[in-house]
Amino acid sequence: MLHLSSFARPVVVQLSPHERERTIFDVNDAAKMLLRNFPHETEKRKLAMDACLQVLRGEARPPAARRAFVAAALEAKILRGD
DSSP states (O other): OOOEEEEEEEEEEEETTHHHHHHHEEHHHHHHHHHTTOSSSSSHHHHHHHHHHHHHHSSSSSSHHHHHHHHHHHHOOEEEEE
């Protein structure tokens, strides 16, 4: 059974060519990545953070946060697998 904040499919990101890929399995992983590791403060990053917080508060479902996280990762050019 999936945890309430789990993504149906993980998202793979790579912050730089010199770092290993990271697999994001759930909203908690996505929120930590957005807070600590995202290269720039952008509108898509903010929307993704808001979406993660909404899921953690029980106001939204994980697919919404996953979509927002993928959009932010794509914009930041760190998305490796979706």
